[in-house]
Amino acid sequence: MPELQALRPRSASVALAVGFAVAGCLVGTFYHPEPWRPFGPGAYLLTLLIALPLALREKWASGVLVVTAAGFAGYLLLGHQPSLNFWCPAVAFVSVCARERRGRVVRGAVLLAAVIALSGTCGRLPWPVTVVQALIVPAVAGAVGLTQRRLAQRNAELRRLTVLLDEQQRQEARRAVLDERFRIARELHDTISQHMTIVTLQTGLAQYTFHSDPAAAHQALGVAATAGRDTLDDLRRLLVVLRTYDLGGATGGQGPSAREDPSAPIPDDLLAGIDRVPALAERLEAAGLRVAVHFSGTRRPLHPGIELCAYRVVQEALTNVVKHSTAGAADVTVDYLDQELRVTVVDEGAPDAAPGALANTPGSGHGLIGMRERAKIWHGSLTAEARPGGGFQVRLRIPLGEEGASPAPEKDALRGRAQVQDRDRDRDRDSGRP
Known part of the structure; x- marks a missing residue:
């Protein structure tokens, strides 16, 4: 039972994942300009695949980043317009920076930059905008993740000191x-x-x-x-x-x-x-x-x-x-x-x-x-x-x-x-x- 409770996702992560999934589906349903592909059943499945793994980002941060990045890349290569699911790999990368080792953080940054660059290319953005976007999004997400890591370390130290004081x-x-x-x-x-x-x-x-x-x-x-x-x-x-x-x-x-x-x-x-x-x-x-x-x-x-x-x-x-x-x-x-x-x-x-x-x-x-x-x-x-x-x-x-x-x-x-x-x-x- 304790092992099952440890694997159970937090309610905040579940709510975030469901929110991205619903929002992505709604945007795809009501907004599909030319020349993007119509938002069909495959797009709905890919949107759910990109968003729902975020519920497990606190347990398997690197794996969730790989799944969301791969799902978003497939979504773009199939001709669907970039939507709110653009942020799902970035949110997963925040968890990687907050919890994983330095090597995985570097690999995750490269993967996220590549996916963001692919999004800009598929969205026919000017190449300077694509490059800046591919650099800024991992940097901002990494800064947020490192801040979370420091806060978690300080909280752990505070708990240790509290136990010691008690x-x-x-x-x-x-x-x-x-x-x-x-x-x-x-x-x-x-x-x-x-x-x-x-x-x-x-x-x-x-x-x-x-x-x-x-x-x-x-x-x-x-x-x-x-x-x-x-x-x-x-x-x-x-x-x-x-x-x-x-x-x-x-x-x-x-x-x-x-x-x-x-x-x-x-x-x-x-x-x-x-x-x-x-x-x-x-x-x-x-x-x-x-x-x-x-x-x-x-x-x-x-x-x-x-x-x-x-x-x-x-x-x-x-x-x-x-x-x-x-x-x-x-x-x-x-x-x-x-x-x-x-x-x-x-x-x-x-x-x-x-x-x-x-x-x-x-x-x-x-x-x-x-x-x-x-x-x-x-x-x-x-x-x-x-x-x-x-x-x-x-x-x-x-x-x-x-x-x-x-x-x-x-x-x-x-x-x-x-x-x-x-x-x-x-x-x-x-x-x-x-």
């Missing part, structure tokens, strides 16, 4: 969905991981000391309950954002659009900032980790997205210390420089552990990947490595100049996600971090 739009839509999924995954991981680590450790301690030291078990359960309430509060804040706020936009309809500021999805009053790091350190002390927080430089408010990035990196780094290290203390240093923010988290490691002893600690690798993605969004960098004397160090650097004032497109951060995962997996194998 595919790019679908890819952008899929990428936007993935961006939001990764962003929400980071928020959930960074929000829940630290609190649930405390809950897990404290409930395990309570279970262990339930009979031997009820007071310690009671205290551990209290710490776990506080961490659980903090988890619920953070989840409520995140749900508020997901329900009421465009994750890619700015607050209050002001500021950059969703696509211009993809890394500041949360209103200012819902963002965790650097000023919350001391409170984070106090909570972790309940889990047995002493955290010293140091600030240097001129403390000043930064972009909410940068504040959130720094806080989440500190939170994830300290959570990893609690989960994957036996270190009893860690240091957090926040340096406000003129053009850069530096955040360093260092743990002292286990007193009796050799360097690299944590390499056997299993982990998913999502924590370091999320931290590096956050840093890359703000044109920053993050390094996480074991210290030569034991312990582990995480260092975040974010530029605060004009380049750091606006986020990089998050798709740039996610484009290298596979490479980051591979690099982190190799580094974590040596450092013992998840």
Whole structure:
């Protein structure tokens, strides 16, 4: 069926062919001056033979030109007067110029010029008129056909570009969905991981000391309950954002659009900032980790997205210390420089552990990947490595100049996600971090 539909002539071509056939027959019927032959049945058949093949000129342009030229030549040689069928070979040649290769176009031009010259000769026109007519008719028909060819090529290119644009739009839509999924995954991981680590450790301690030291078990359960309430509060804040706020936009309809500021999805009053790091350190002390927080430089408010990035990196780094290290203390240093923010988290490691002893600690690798993605969004960098004397160090650097004032497109951060995962997996194998 598709093959038959492809061979079916277009209605416009059919109408043109029928129009030339009817017009040629009418002119021959009512106009046959002397000394031309009377317009009889043979003339009608030849007129139909010349005109009707034009219905198929879009499928077989060269063949239609040959048929119409041969029919018109026979019509003239039999002594019939030239009529409107004079234009049928010219119309067929237009299709040849629009669709066929250069060689066929040249041969078709020669054939059409010969037929037009024969028409002028049979019509007893002066030879200069015959020559000019034989040159002008193929030239005009060829120009029209070449114009049609260029239009067809441009339309084909436009269709190709339209399909390509549509595919790019679908890819952008899929990428936007993935961006939001990764962003929400980071928020959930960074929000829940630290609190649930405390809950897990404290409930395990309570279970262990339930009979031997009820007071310690009671205290551990209290710490776990506080961490659980903090988890619920953070989840409520995140749900508020997901329900009421465009994750890619700015607050209050002001500021950059969703696509211009993809890394500041949360209103200012819902963002965790650097000023919350001391409170984070106090909570972790309940889990047995002493955290010293140091600030240097001129403390000043930064972009909410940068504040959130720094806080989440500190939170994830300290959570990893609690989960994957036996270190009893860690240091957090926040340096406000003129053009850069530096955040360093260092743990002292286990007193009796050799360097690299944590390499056997299993982990998913999502924590370091999320931290590096956050840093890359703000044109920053993050390094996480074991210290030569034991312990582990995480260092975040974010530029605060004009380049750091606006986020990089998050798709740039996610484009290298596979490479980051591979690099982190190799580094974590040596450092013992998840």
